[in-house]
Amino acid sequence: MVSARYLHFLRAVFYGSFIILMIAPLRAGVTYDTSKHGNPDTGVFRNPSDVRGACAQCHESHGSRDGVPNGGTFDHTLFRTDDETLCYECHTTPGAHEIYPGNLLWADSTHALSPAMYWPGPVPAERNASDAGKCVNCHDPHGADDANGVIPSMLRLREETLCYGCHDGSPSKDIKAQFARTYRHPVATTARHDATEGTSVDPARFGATPDNNRHAECADCHNTHVARADAIAPLAPEASQRIVGVARIEVLNGAAGTRPVYTWRGAGDLSLASEYQICFKCHSSWTELPAVRSDHATLTNPNNPSFHPIQAEGKNRNIAPEAFANGWTWDRLVYCSDCHGSDDPFVRGPHGSSFPSILKASYPASPAPRTMVDSDLCFSCHRYDVYANAGSANATQQASRFNGPNGRGHAFHIGEQQVPCYACHTTHGSTTRPSLIVTGRNPGITSYTQSAAGGTCTATCHGSQSYSVNYPR
C-alpha cells in the first residue's frame, strides 16, 4: 500500500528536479517507515499542509522552498540548506531525547567544530570537507539498517563501528587500536543501554543479573554531541569535558563499609559531574556486579579508614612530599583514569591496555615475589627510591611511615625481600584497616593489629613482628 506521505513525496518528485534520485527512495522507504522520523503518529511535522511523517516535511516540491523562490537551490529539494540548521528546525532543545542536549552545547562540541569531522567512507560513501560538522555524517534522516536490523537512533552505522570509522588513526587518534589490546572495555557487542534513559532507570540493565547485560558502549562514557577538549585540565574528581553529558550515579555516603545511597543522574542532567560517577554505573553496588568484581563505591567511601583519594581527600595527612613522585601530594585527589588507561601515554581514556585491569603501567594483581621496577604503576605517584630501592639513602627510605627493620620498612621488604605492594596493600580502599593494609594474601599478612604508634603484623613469611611509625598518625 502506498501511504499518504509517499504520495506527497512523489508529487514533490514529479514537480521537482529530483528524477535521478527516484531509485533511492524505494530503498529509503522501507527503513524510513520504521524510523522515528517516518512514524505517522510521532514523526516529522513542520508543515501543516502535509501529513505527519511525510517525506515532504523535509523535501519540498518546486516553487515553495520556505520563501526562497524556485531556482534558489537547496540540495535534494530540501526546505533549507543541507546542514545542521535543517535538523535544528525541529531539534532545538533536548526534549524527549536527552542525549541530544540542544544546539548550544552541540555548537561548542569538537564534533561540531572540527574541520576533520566528515565521514571518510568507504561505506557509507565518503563525504567531503564541506560536510564537516554536519549531523548527517553520523545520522541518516531516513533511518538505516544492517544485518542486525534497524540501527537505533537513526545512525548510519551501529555503535562503535560508527566511531571507528573516524577514530581509527585518521583523522583522529586510533581509539580502535585501543580496543584491540588484550585488556579492554567490552564495547564490541550488539547489546545496548538505551540512549533515552530518563530520570530513573533499572540498575539491572547494567548488571550481571538477570540477563547479564554487562558491556560498555562508547556512548556509555561519551556524549558525541557534547564531548570536547578541556580548555584547562579539570581537577579530580571533576569529569573531563570529553565525558560529560552521559548518565551517571551520585553517591551519598554513610558509615565506613556501608553501601551508599545512590541517585541516578540522566544524561540531560548537566550539573557538575565527577568522573567516578560515570564508572559507578557499572562498577558499584548500584547494579548487581559479577561475583569477581568489587564494589568501587563502597571501597572508596571517604568514611573508610583508608582509600585512594577518589571521592575525597585521603586520611593520611602526614605523608611527606618527598615520599611522592611527579609532584603528587597527600591532599590531591586521583581519578580512576589516573591508574586505568592506555599503556600508550599519548592516548587518554580507559579504553584498553596491554596491562591487566586496563592499567597504564604494570602492576600484577599477585603477591608472588618479584623485583618491582621504577616503571611499575605505583611509582608514577609514590617515589621508587623511598618505597622500593634498598640502595637509596636511609633518610630517603624513612620518608615513609612504615618503620620496619631499621626504619626502612618499605625499601627493606620491596627492594631487599622482593615482596610486592600487592602482598600487603589493597588498592582502592579498605573498610577496616589504615593505609590500605590487607590480610589473607599468600605470601602476605595473616593478621594485623594497629597500635597507637605503629602496628603488629603476623605474616606468612614471619611470626608476629611490631613496627613503629616514622611520623605521627
Ligand code: HEC
Ligand atoms: C527529516 C527530514 C527528512 C525527511 C523526513 C526525509 N528526508 Fe530525504 N533527505 C534529507 C536530508 C537532510 C538529505 C540529505 C542527506 C545527506 O546530505 O546525506 C536527504 C536526501 C535524500 C535523498 C538523496 C539521496 C540521499 O539519501 O542522500 C533522497 C532520494 C531522499 N532524501 C528521499 C527521501 C524520501 C523518499 C523520504 C521519505 C520516505 C525522505 N527523503 C524523507 C532529509 C529528509
Ligand code: HEC
Ligand atoms: C559524531 C557522530 C554524531 C553526530 C555528528 C551527531 N550525532 Fe546525534 N547521536 C550520535 C550517537 C552515537 C547517538 C546515540 C547515543 C546513544 O546510543 O546513547 C546519537 C543520538 C542522537 C539523538 C537521540 C536519539 C535517541 O535514540 O534518543 C538525537 C535527537 C540526535 N542524536 C540528534 C543529533 C543532531 C540534531 C545532530 C547535529 C546537530 C547530531 N545528532 C549529530 C552520534 C552523532
Ligand code: HEC
Ligand atoms: C521536521 C522536523 C524534523 C527535522 C527537520 C528533523 N527531525 Fe529528527 N526527529 C523529529 C521528530 C518529530 C522525531 C521523533 C521524536 C519522537 O519519536 O519522540 C525525531 C527523531 C530524531 C532522532 C531520534 C531517533 C530515535 O531512534 O529515537 C534522531 C537521531 C533525529 N531525529 C535526528 C535528526 C537529524 C540528524 C536531522 C537533520 C538531518 C533531523 N533529525 C531533522 C523531527 C525532525
Ligand code: HEC
Ligand atoms: C565523521 C568522523 C567522526 C565520527 C563518526 C566520530 N568522531 Fe569523534 N572525533 C572526530 C574528530 C575529527 C575529532 C577531533 C580530532 C581529535 O581530537 O582526535 C573527534 C573527537 C572526539 C573526541 C574527543 C574530543 C576532544 O576534543 O578531545 C571524543 C571523545 C570522540 N570524538 C568520541 C566519538 C564517539 C564516541 C564516536 C561514535 C559515537 C565518534 N567520536 C564518532 C571525528 C569523528
Ligand code: HEC
Ligand atoms: C556501561 C558500563 C561501564 C562503565 C560506565 C564503565 N565500565 Fe569499566 N567495565 C565494564 C565491563 C562490563 C567490564 C568487563 C568486566 C566486568 O564485567 O566487570 C569493565 C571492565 C573494566 C576494567 C577491567 C577489569 C579487568 O579486570 O579486566 C576496568 C579497570 C574498568 N572497567 C574501569 C572503568 C573505569 C575507570 C570507568 C569510568 C571511567 C568505567 N570502567 C566505566 C563496564 C563499564
Ligand code: HEC
Ligand atoms: C591508584 C590507582 C588506582 C585507582 C585510582 C583506581 N584503580 Fe582500579 N585498579 C587498580 C589496580 C592496581 C588494579 C588491579 C589490582 C587490584 O585489583 O588491586 C585495579 C583493578 C580494578 C578493576 C578490576 C578488579 C575489580 O575490582 O573488579 C576494576 C573494575 C577497577 N579497578 C575499577 C576502578 C574504578 C571504577 C576506579 C575509580 C572509582 C578505580 N579502579 C580507581 C588501580 C587503581
Ligand code: HEC
Ligand atoms: C595517580 C597517583 C597514584 C598512584 C598511581 C598510586 N597512588 Fe597510592 N596514593 C596516592 C595519593 C595521592 C595518596 C595519599 C592519600 C592519603 O594521604 O591518604 C596515596 C596513598 C596511598 C597509600 C596510603 C593510604 C593511607 O591511608 O595511608 C597506599 C598504601 C598507597 N597509596 C599504595 C599505592 C599502591 C600500592 C599503588 C600502586 C598500585 C599506588 N598507591 C598508586 C596516589 C597514587
Ligand code: HEC
Ligand atoms: C569506560 C568508559 C569509556 C568508554 C567505554 C569509551 N571511552 Fe573514550 N574516553 C574515556 C575517558 C575517561 C577518556 C579521557 C577523558 C579525559 O580527557 O580525561 C576518553 C577519551 C577518549 C578520546 C580522546 C582521546 C585523547 O587522547 O584525546 C576519544 C577520541 C575517545 N575517548 C573515543 C572513544 C570511542 C570511539 C569509544 C568507543 C569505541 C570510547 N571512547 C569508549 C572513557 C571511555
Ligand code: HEC
Ligand atoms: C610488607 C608489607 C608491605 C609492603 C610489601 C608494602 N607496604 Fe606500604 N605499608 C605497609 C605498612 C605496615 C604501612 C604502615 C601502616 C600504618 O601504620 O598506617 C604502609 C604504609 C604505606 C603508605 C602510607 C604512607 C607512608 O609511606 O607512610 C604508602 C603510601 C605505602 N605503604 C605504599 C606502598 C607501596 C607503593 C608499596 C609497593 C612499592 C608498598 N607500600 C608495599 C606495609 C607494606
